[in-house]
Amino acid sequence: MATTTLTKVHNFSAGPGILPAEVLQKSAEACINFDNLNLSLLEISHRSKNYEKVMEEARATVKELFEVGNDYEVMYLGGGASLQFAMIPYNLMREGGSAAYVNTGVWASKAIKEAKIIGNTNVIASSEDKKFTYIPKGYVIPKDADYLHITSNNTIYGTQMKSFPKCDIPLVCDMSSDIFSRKVNAKDFSLIYAGAQKNMGPAGSTMVMVKKDVLGKTGRKMLSMLDYQVHIKGESMYNTPPVFPIYVTLLTMQWLKKNGGIAWIEKVNQQKADAIYNEIDRNSLFYGTVEKEDRSNMNVCFLLKKPELEPEFDKLWKSAEISGIRGHRDVGGYRASLYNALPLESVNVLVDVMKEFEKKFA
Amino acid sequence: MATTTLTKVHNFSAGPGILPAEVLQKSAEACINFDNLNLSLLEISHRSKNYEKVMEEARATVKELFEVGNDYEVMYLGGGASLQFAMIPYNLMREGGSAAYVNTGVWASKAIKEAKIIGNTNVIASSEDKKFTYIPKGYVIPKDADYLHITSNNTIYGTQMKSFPKCDIPLVCDMSSDIFSRKVNAKDFSLIYAGAQKNMGPAGSTMVMVKKDVLGKTGRKMLSMLDYQVHIKGESMYNTPPVFPIYVTLLTMQWLKKNGGIAWIEKVNQQKADAIYNEIDRNSLFYGTVEKEDRSNMNVCFLLKKPELEPEFDKLWKSAEISGIRGHRDVGGYRASLYNALPLESVNVLVDVMKEFEKKFA
Numbered sequence: 001m002a003t004t005t006l007t008k009v010h011n012f013s014a015g016p017g018i019l020p021a022e023v024l025q026k027s028a029e030a031c032i033n034f035d036n037l038n039l040s041l042l043e044i045s046h047r048s049k050n051y052e053k054v055m056e057e058a059r060a061t062v063k064e065l066f067e068v069g070n071d072y073e074v075m076y077l078g079g080g081a082s083l084q085f086a087m088i089p090y091n092l093m094r095e096g097g098s099a100a101y102v103n104t105g106v107w108a109s110k111a112i113k114e115a116k117i118i119g120n121t122n123v124i125a126s127s128e129d130k131k132f133t134y135i136p137k138g139y140v141i142p143k144d145a146d147y148l149h150i151t152s153n154n155t156i157y158g159t160q161m162k163s164f165p166k167c168d169i170p171l172v173c174d175m176s177s178d179i180f181s182r183k184v185n186a187k188d189f190s191l192i193y194a195g196a197q198k199n200m201g202p203a204g205s206t207m208v209m210v211k212k213d214v215l216g217k218t219g220r221k222m223l224s225m226l227d228y229q230v231h232i233k234g235e236s237m238y239n240t241p242p243v244f245p246i247y248v249t250l251l252t253m254q255w256l257k258k259n260g261g262i263a264w265i266e267k268v269n270q271q272k273a274d275a276i277y278n279e280i281d282r283n284s285l286f287y288g289t290v291e292k293e294d295r296s297n298m299n300v301c302f303l304l305k306k307p308e309l310e311p312e313f314d315k316l317w318k319s320a321e322i323s324g325i326r327g328h329r330d331v332g333g334y335r336a337s338l339y340n341a342l343p344l345e346s347v348n349v350l351v352d353v354m355k356e357f358e359k360k361f362a
Numbered sequence: 363m364a365t366t367t368l369t370k371v372h373n374f375s376a377g378p379g380i381l382p383a384e385v386l387q388k389s390a391e392a393c394i395n396f397d398n399l400n401l402s403l404l405e406i407s408h409r410s411k412n413y414e415k416v417m418e419e420a421r422a423t424v425k426e427l428f429e430v431g432n433d434y435e436v437m438y439l440g441g442g443a444s445l446q447f448a449m450i451p452y453n454l455m456r457e458g459g460s461a462a463y464v465n466t467g468v469w470a471s472k473a474i475k476e477a478k479i480i481g482n483t484n485v486i487a488s489s490e491d492k493k494f495t496y497i498p499k500g501y502v503i504p505k506d507a508d509y510l511h512i513t514s515n516n517t518i519y520g521t522q523m524k525s526f527p528k529c530d531i532p533l534v535c536d537m538s539s540d541i542f543s544r545k546v547n548a549k550d551f552s553l554i555y556a557g558a559q560k561n562m563g564p565a566g567s568t569m570v571m572v573k574k575d576v577l578g579k580t581g582r583k584m585l586s587m588l589d590y591q592v593h594i595k596g597e598s599m600y601n602t603p604p605v606f607p608i609y610v611t612l613l614t615m616q617w618l619k620k621n622g623g624i625a626w627i628e629k630v631n632q633q634k635a636d637a638i639y640n641e642i643d644r645n646s647l648f649y650g651t652v653e654k655e656d657r658s659n660m661n662v663c664f665l666l667k668k669p670e671l672e673p674e675f676d677k678l679w680k681s682a683e684i685s686g687i688r689g690h691r692d693v694g695g696y697r698a699s700l701y702n703a704l705p706l707e708s709v710n711v712l713v714d715v716m717k718e719f720e721k722k723f724a
Contacts, residue, residue, distance in 0.1 A: 008400045013407050016605060024402045028393035031386055038370045040386045042564040042610060045375050078440030079587060082601035086585040117585055197602055202404040204566045204604030223448040223479055225441060239444035240559055242566035242604060243378060248404060
């Protein structure tokens with residue numbers, strides 16, 4: 001069933017990240033001849049029947065994968081998750097209201113910064129005290145806040161929420177870097193959003209799924225392009241959408257469904273994560289950077305015990321056609337991103353390189 | 363020199379519009395193997411050297427084609443021109459200030475609507491009285507407004523400004539549907555923007571070129587993603603940009619430069635427009651919808667004198683592999699969009715169809 005095709009390069013990029021080979025092939029074909037129209041997808045109207053079908057399916061497939069009903073709506077918007085950092089408080093925080101945020105890293109901090117421009121924003125928990133190497137737990141959620149904002153996976157630091165806070169107020173989650181990587185109970189969330197370029201598709205579109213009952217309550221006079229209700233009414237075509245990125249995102253979701261959906265990918269992702277974390281813990285030359293219980297199955301951060309050996313390790317993985325495992329500048333060392341499309345074989349190649357490195361330099 | 367390759371279908375789509383065949387070919391190749399990396403452009407980091415070079419060139423080429431210097435900055439943003447309808451007043455209208463707008467159609471009206479949400483917005487001229495079939499002239503521009511906003515070409519109605527207002531206040535122009543189609547004196551403008559999907563590239567990115575001296579004067583506390591200065595500081599990579607759409611836009615600009623640049627395309631576009639307008643005026647079965655002096659060289663709107671013959675005309679052009687000439691619902695009839703990538707040969711095919719139609723039904 002698992003038909004992830006191995007490309008020549010083992011692509012561990014943190015994002016924009018690896019996409020399935022068959023998706024890339026179909027994307028290339030659509031650049032020349034889309035849907036047998038003898039026209040490129042890059043030069044047809046987004047109002048053509050052929051593309052309206054793409055948009056419809058792209059919206060419906062999110063709801064299908066998340067197993068939610070018609071009380072939710074799906075949009076694909078431009079501007080990246082960063083624009084959502086502003087749009088979420090703009091659409092959900094009432095005039096004179098407040099919002100609660102959990103700060104688990106750079107992206108959560110940026111979301112907090114924008115929310116503070118809109119209104120009263122309280123950081124109710126943070127792991128900044130230990131450089132974001134763990135997920136805060138046991139915090140009290142204010143009952144009078146308009147929503148609680150969390151980040152399910154922290155790409156830069158390599159931490160991941162293994163469970164989500166029980167919450168009486170609307171729960172909003174940035175799932176940019178682990179959407180559709182594991183089973184979540186989507187009905188517990190009022191809003192889930194994800195910049196597509198990590199685990200859903202290419203850069204250029206952001207998926208927002210929102211429960212309709214949280215909208216229209218702010219009392220704010222809203223700019224059209226920042227108003228979720230405008231985009232929902234326009235069925236995500238209020239203006240010309242990012243046509244091609246959304247199509248590639250649909251292809252990626254279809255690849256996921258065809259191979260067995262979330263249940264399948266969750267298992268594969270666990271195998272990949274186990275393989276590399278086991279090696280990090282076993283190998284005498286490496287160590288992980290975060291609390292074990294909060295380790296991300298998507299972004300695996302690790303350091304060399306002897307940093308002076310980095311040039312030697314770099315030579316070795318580069319010669320194995322591995323790409324994109326240099327750590328973010330805030331953490332240093334290495335980061336292997338194990339997004340859905342990364343095959344287990346690529347992880348095994350990296351693990352073999354780590355073993356070989358130990359043999360040579362331990 | 364003119365190497366526009368004829369595709370099988372004559373694509374007169376109003377937007378997203380036709381792109382050069384060689385651009386489509388290179389786009390398809392980049393989906394599989396970009397820059398000989400053995401990786402797809404859809405799955406590499408926007409921070410990779412290879413992509414940073416694309417962004418740098420995409421920004422520089424706009425300034426080169428517009429012949430402006432370092433007092434201007436170029437950004438590629440998500441969200442479409444529609445997001446710019448909000449960002450322009452947000453960045454240029456002072457708290458307590460005002461802006462002046464010329465209303466020449468649906469898109470100008472939408473820009474006005476958003477500006478009114480931000481602050482004091484005056485429509486100083488409008489052609490709404492005659493269903494936007496002409497370009498207003500001879501209006502007085504208020505000296506105390508923060509800027510004047512105009513729309514150079516009106517896709518839906520088929521009108522185009524043949525000259526631009528002399529203006530002592532910053533001049534802002536939506537050039538979405540005729541950017542790089544003709545010579546303009548870009549230095550007369552403080553801000554030029556264009557949704558790429560009509561004449562620059564595919565859907566998903568919007569180009570904004572701004573003169574730096576108009577920024578930072580509003581006194582407004584700004585959301586990061588709506589702040590031009592944030593994007594300029596980040597060299598259009600404050601957040602993950604729409605990677606692939608920007609690359610295809612660069613390819614399209616390179617195609618234009620290689621073939622002779624603006625001087626070349628202006629001539630070709632004039633030939634195309636002359637060919638079809640001459641036929642509309644000559645043919646006893648058709649008439650144009652707008653004032654002759656304001657006719658757009660990009661979007662040619664025309665009607666049948668006997669609307670009951672539409673099904674017959676439709677049969678004829680469809681059999682000639684013509685696509686996308688149905689008029690916008692606000693105008694009806696037909697609209698042939700003659701964007702840069704449309705070859706003269708396609709226009710000739712349409713003109714031949716119109717002649718044949720006259721022979722059969724006059």
